[in-house]
Amino acid sequence: MNLSGLKFSKMHGLGNDYVVINEFDHEIIPENEKNTFSIEICKRGFSVGADGVIFVCPATDNGDIKFRIFNADGSEAEMCGNGIRCFSKYVYDNDIIKKDKLNVETLGGLKIVEITPDKENKNISSLFKVDMGISTFKTAEIPMIAETEEFLDETLVVDGEEISMTTISVGNPHAVIFTENAEKIDLNNYGPAIENHESFPQRINVHFVEIISKNEIKMITWERGAGFTYACGTGATSCVLSGFKLGILDNNVLVHLPGGDLEIEVYKKDDELGAFMKGEAELVFTGKMI
Template sequence: MTRMVMFSKMHGLGNDYVVIDESTQECIPEDKKSEFVREVCTRGFSVGADGVIFVQPAAGEGDIRFRIFNADGSEAEMCGNGIRCFSKFVYDNAIVRKGKLDVETLAGIKTVELEVGDDGSVVSSRVDMGTATFKTDQIPMDVGECEFIDRFLPVEGEDIKLTALSVGNPHAVIFVDDARSVDLERLGPAIENHPLFPERINVHFVEVVDPSEIIMVTWERGAGPTMACGTGATASVIAGVKLEKLDDSVLVHLPGGELKIDVYQEGTELGAYMEGDAVLVFDGILIRDP
């Protein structure tokens, strides 16, 4: 007997996802999720996406639970563009009708403030991404140093100066003169899979236009080149503030559009708010064998 799985196709700045509501019942068995994600994300043969988001009931103190899987079937801790799509889906489908959501993620609870338009649907959202850590054991990164900030890493026969940090998931930020001329297909996977990153890493090449504006291109862990990366934009701006290259309010230009990142200080740590939109592309039904 075949099964029908309802889904929505959504994107944040071209970073696209299949969103599935499991808030009342499980649609994809836990031991089948990775296989399902790989199948449904394959462009040309299925829906095609950078990943799959599952909406699940809260397990703790949050309003709702966010789970996200990369296109290769691996589960990620967090995703900035994904959580904006998730929050719009949750509000617009009346799963949780609150203007401020506390969302459970593998990176902790994230608070999302929603802007609702005249038609009653979410038009944009502002996410408190929390604070970053530069501690190598928390990224994680297998080096003796406590932090890896503006340091050289040997990659493909050359030394790449990068800053490693985590904003709930791991990021390598490389400041360059021209982000669009970077050989992303060569350097992206080489850094993502570098042996010093045991859980792999997201890779971002950042061009500083001025202290309040950057251009960024991304090689995303488990997905490859993507149109945008919200956690990556957050990490890149925080790294730029740490290195005194950027102001605390920055417009980030990505291939799929723009994000606004506002950095704040919490004790000795840097955190950030991320603001941007999310778009429903279409709703659909997947027909699957048991």
């Protein structure tokens, strides 16, 4: 694949980093090459290196603009909380759509992003509040192969070991495991074993959560298609929603991730649970392939 002359931006949300490609006006990477392109450009030490690739695309439905994200393994994800903050900052800072509230189309549904930019220096972090939408705990919608309608603090046998977890979708699938000490978890062992478990036909994101109080947690993530990441916005949202559903967390929670902090606020709508996510995003550098 000839990438000579390709312009891109490198961005991150709490250390979860992405290569951002602007395809708002025209397609740059052919559709049938996006998977391979993402694999190649995300290779750390051999290329730009990233957890994934974000494409800025024109809206096709009822949004202002469309968000697409491919993992480092070339698979396309439905949604990414840290990624959508980087996306929104890129769109705002590059005058693609100069609005303080964006309606963003994703494979996980329409997301509303409120932007509080730094007016003095657009290269430093800006604050973003994202309506992550309504979640579902229904196993058929996650999707998860299970005998129960919801998998709430239920036991799953993983490589012969019984692990209690809660599964949820916020547009993409998550397994949430509450533990006494997240730092002692062998993530390189449990992460891929749960991600690729036969119960999850589309694989799953995996999170281990340590509760500090009902308003504060610490979590680590094994991200589907990327492995360990410093932060996961949809994951933080899923962990708080799961804790709220189980009655062990309040509706406003500060989430500590290896890359920094996120604020999650749970809301109810027609007896269903949704959440707002608040956090930052930063431009690292812009580049051009030679």
